[in-house]
Amino acid sequence: MRDDMIERVKECADFVVQSGATVRQAARRFGVSKSTTYKDLVERLKMVDGVLYEKVMRVLMKNKAERHLRGGEATRRKYAEKKA
Numbered sequence: 069m070r071d072d073m074i075e076r077v078k079e080c081a082d083f084v085v086q087s088g089a090t091v092r093q094a095a096r097r098f099g100v101s102k103s104t105t106y107k108d109l110v111e112r113l114k115m116v117d118g119v120l121y122e123k124v125m126r127v128l129m130k131n132k133a134e135r136h137l138r139g140g141e142a143t144r145r146k147y148a149e150k151k152a
Contacts, residue, residue: 070121
């Protein structure tokens with residue numbers, strides 16, 4: 069793996085752990101696609117730093133468990149804006 073890729077993977081992982089960000093938020097922050105961000109966090113990070121990988125997976129599993137709530141909130145806001 070290239071050095072610049074390893075650096076991106078670590079920076080992205082640190083960002084997710086510190087902020088609790090979703091894959092979409094991390095992708096936007098680092099200017100790469102969601103697919104690349106996901107692959108960085110789930111596949112590449114495991115080879116680079118196992119401890120950081122475990123921390124990232126906890127955040128990703130928490131985000132996955134909460135995603136239906138975020139989606140419902142977005143829908144509520146959408147219709148509240150149309151009504152106003």
